Amino acid sequence: MKRGRWILPGDSAARLIDGVGLAKLIRGEIAADVAVLRGSGVTPGLTVVLVGDDAASAVYVGAKEKASREAGMAGETIRLPSATTQAQLLALVEQLNADASVHGILVQMPLPSHIDPDTVIRHIDPAKDVDGFHPINVGKLLIGHTDGFAPCTPSGVQRMLTHYGVETRGADCVVIGRSTIVGKPMAALMVQAGAGADATVTICHSRTRNLGDHTRRADILIVAAGRPRMVTADMVKPGAVVIDVGMNRIPDASTKSGTRLVGDVDFEGVRQVASLITPVPGGVGPMTIAMLLRNTVRSAQRTLVA
Numbered sequence: 001m002k003r004g005r006w007i008l009p010g011d012s013a014a015r016l017i018d019g020v021g022l023a024k025l026i027r028g029e030i031a032a033d034v035a036v037l038r039g040s041g042v043t044p045g046l047t048v049v050l051v052g053d054d055a056a057s058a059v060y061v062g063a064k065e066k067a068s069r070e071a072g073m074a075g076e077t078i079r080l081p082s083a084t085t086q087a088q089l090l091a092l093v094e095q096l097n098a099d100a101s102v103h104g105i106l107v108q109m110p111l112p113s114h115i116d117p118d119t120v121i122r123h124i125d126p127a128k129d130v131d132g133f134h135p136i137n138v139g140k141l142l143i144g145h146t147d148g149f150a151p152c153t154p155s156g157v158q159r160m161l162t163h164y165g166v167e168t169r170g171a172d173c174v175v176i177g178r179s180t181i182v183g184k185p186m187a188a189l190m191v192q193a194g195a196g197a198d199a200t201v202t203i204c205h206s207r208t209r210n211l212g213d214h215t216r217r218a219d220i221l222i223v224a225a226g227r228p229r230m231v232t233a234d235m236v237k238p239g240a241v242v243i244d245v246g247m248n249r250i251p252d253a254s255t256k257s258g259t260r261l262v263g264d265v266d267f268e269g270v271r272q273v274a275s276l277i278t279p280v281p282g283g284v285g286p287m288t289i290a291m292l293l294r295n296t297v298r299s300a301q302r303t304l305v306a
């Protein structure tokens, strides 16, 4: 049986991947890059557009604003009422596309139902699409061109694997979930040729038969299904690396808010089998914002060499 490289004789539980610590490290690197850019007269700017008053979106947007400010970046959050028309939003996007001080544009999803998200994404200049959702960037990712932007959450997962020295070359990597923002780009990253990738990738989804037969083969199991604790210990190969992207709020009468955040992995059970595992919270979540800042800085750097 192939064992994960992190398991030591006598170890009973997996090592934890510290997403908070790694995100902090990356944000430090970003702050240094921002300082260099500012010295060249360019302050990276991220503009976040929030339409409507979705409470969860407001929290995410606030966190992005704070993180970019802490990294010394410029930028703002534009808050629009939920009655904003699609035409008004597209006009704003075009204005931001033309603004040289804006290096990254992020339109926070979900949008109100009268606005088509794909139309909005297609209007963002691909060179400023730091979310990596524009079809040009999706295509570049699939081809393996590195001059686009890869989506932030899967990029963060890949960076975690690299940072923790996980051998990805030739590894069986199983991704649960086929969404455009996590599952599919995650698989596209892992299947590329090169460092931190070169894996043999399987994508599982809601129509997959016998899910456990696939997951039990995985050296690296990445779960992004949005199903609280659906991956149990019996579905995991001993020594596997398990990355839990899921963020699910479940009722919990013992907490002040009456809810608790859990992942898609039964953490307590799976950590007895895995060699390396991400907690929720404190795993993948903090990496997403760090990679958003990374993409924005990259966009600003490209304006210097362009």
Ligand code: NAD
Pocket: 153, 176, 177, 178, 179, 180, 181, 182, 183, 204, 205, 206, 207, 208, 211, 224, 225, 226, 227, 230, 245, 246, 247, 248, 284, 285, 286, 288
């Ligand atoms: P989504 O709902 O768009 O996609 C879920 C995917 O899981 C689908 O492709 C579906 O086919 C698959 N799926 C659902 N049930 C399944 C089952 N029983 N067996 C196999 N596959 C199944 O969700 P998403 O946007 O990809 O997000 C997934 C999870 O990741 C959510 O919990 C979300 O909150 C979380 N998330 C976290 C971050 C972060 O920064 N940590 C970022 C994005 C999403």
